[in-house]
Amino acid sequence: MTSSDTSTQLTVWRTLLALAVVFVMLATTGWTAVRHHRPAPSPVQAAFDAWEQGGIGGRPLPSAHAAPERQHRFFASLDGRQERWLLHRYPLAVGNMNGAPVKLRYRANRIALTDARGVELRRMRDTRLSPYGRHEAGRRMHRLEALLRPERHILAFDPLGSGRVAEVYGDLEKAERVSVVVPGVDTDLLTFQRTERRYSAPAGMAEALHRAERAASPGTRTAVIAWADYTTPSGIGMDAVTAGKAEAGAERLNALLHRLPGRSPVALYCHSYGSVVCGLAAGELPGRVRDIAVAGSPGMRASHAGDLHTRARVWAVRDNDDWIREVPFLEVGGLGHGADPVSPSFGARRLSADLAKGHAGYFLPGTDSLGNFAAIGTGAYESVRCAQQDPACRNGLTDVLGAERA
Secondary structure: OOHHHHHHHHHHHHHHHHHHHHHHHHHHOOOOOOOOOOOOOOHHHHHHHHHHHOEEOOEEOOOOOOOHHHHHHHHHOOOHHHHHHHHHHOHHHHHOOEOEOHHHHHHHHHHHHHHHHHHHHHHHOOOOOOHHHHHHHHHHHHHHHHHOOOOOEEEEEEOOOOOEEEEEEEOOOOOOEEEEEEOOOOOOOOOOOOOOOHHHOHHHHHHHHHHHHHHHOOOOOEEEEEEEOOOOOOOOOHHHHOOHHHHHHHHHHHHHHOOOOOOOOEEEEEEOOHHHHHHHHHHHOOOOEEEEEEEOOOOOOEOOHHHHOOOOEEEEEOOOOOHHHHOOOOOEOOEOOEOOOOOHHHOOEEEOOOOOOOOOOOOOOOOHHHHHHHHHHOOOHHHOOEOOOOHHHHOOHHHHHHHHHO
């Protein structure tokens, strides 16, 4: 990112904060008219609604929100023919059902992705669409084709709007350590992976982290989830300086984490606006989440790490060239995201970011930030490189290592 880009982004951020304050004042004094728009119907919600009314073999299907034990018993009772019928009848429901067997979700999402690709192929040939509309359909079709490659494991997929997706690297069911990458603004189906600036996109971040974890601890079975399964703000607009999208994302993140298979320790890596999601999710996280690492954070909706009400260790990292350091770290009337997580007063363990490049460079191979993430993700806390200003960031970790290895 150039200095001109950085200056422009900072100016936009500050202007939006100022405008947001005015907007809230006008809204609360009755000077603005609020228009209510009916949201577009969600294919995933429609699939869940159909599932709730469905049955198989003369018995009703268990609720998508049923206890994990009941869901496990139900899916374990199915034979091959019944599995195939459910997958083709309810691909979006099974593919997005936290608690369904992971490999079954992969198969269901492959069907849903294939269906979505067919839709985009038809749109590409639809002369009623503008040339731009057909071009965008082509872009989506190519992204769907990439996600359909045999080596990819798609844990969640929603074709609505700009699209949502989550992907697994490694064997999630057998992993001894699980890492979850939570991205920030402008993340959707089209930006889930990139050819240029590969490691600034969720798929590239997760791929780099999984590779680094295997290098850091070859004997540890690890899995990394690129979790872009929430609707992120588009650009640095009003949504980016408020918490609405993050609140919905936090609810979805906890729904996933509470139903992950196994009991392996989990680490969260929350980039930019994703750290707002993680901050809001922190108080409801399952106990197996041991670490929360935020990178390039605009704040976690908290004044201090203790205000997150989590037992997980909180880590923070920011590169000196990251433009996010210049945003106003405050929260007033719902605007802004609170204190700076890398400030000494916040109380997070501060990590080195040597060799990282700007706001989107924390997962670049060879950077201290990625090496630190891999050390945290594999439990190799003795390998963590702390920021020079915070040599105490490893305090108490020897006891943690002993307890986890006992």
